[in-house]
Amino acid sequence: xxxxxxxxxxxxxxxxxxxxxxxxxxxxxxxxxxxxxxxxxxxxxxxxxxxxxxxxxxxxxxxxxxxxxxxxxxxxxxxxx
Numbered sequence: 001x002x003x004x005x006x007x008x009x010x011x012x013x014x015x016x017x018x019x020x021x022x023x024x025x026x027x028x029x030x031x032x033x034x035x036x037x038x039x040x041x042x043x044x045x046x047x048x049x050x051x052x053x054x055x056x057x058x059x060x061x062x063x064x065x066x067x068x069x070x071x072x073x074x075x076x077x078x079x080x081x
Contacts (some may be wrong), residue, residue: 031066 001020005011008019025035032047050062052072059069 031060 003025004016004019004023007022008015010016021037021041023035023037026033028035030047031049033045036044038044047063047066049060049066050071051058052061052069052075053059054069054072060067061069061071
């Protein structure tokens with residue numbers, strides 16, 4: 001949103017909407033390719049990840065391309081996480 005606000009150089013809703021629609025953000029913290037929106041406003045490169053709490057830390061376990069830990073299955077009880 002900061003990127004779009006800077007490019008719009010305004011808080012005018014129409015200008016901000018236009019800036020968001022033209023977003024092509026390659027550097028971000030989410031998994032996947034650049035953040036780009038289609039005509040319906042959907043991020044066409046959005047990626048869903050599965051996370052688990054392991055040893056008190058949130059770890060990405062799927063998809064493997066973005067995983068920083070292997071999934072634990074069956075999931076242990078909360079007192080053992």
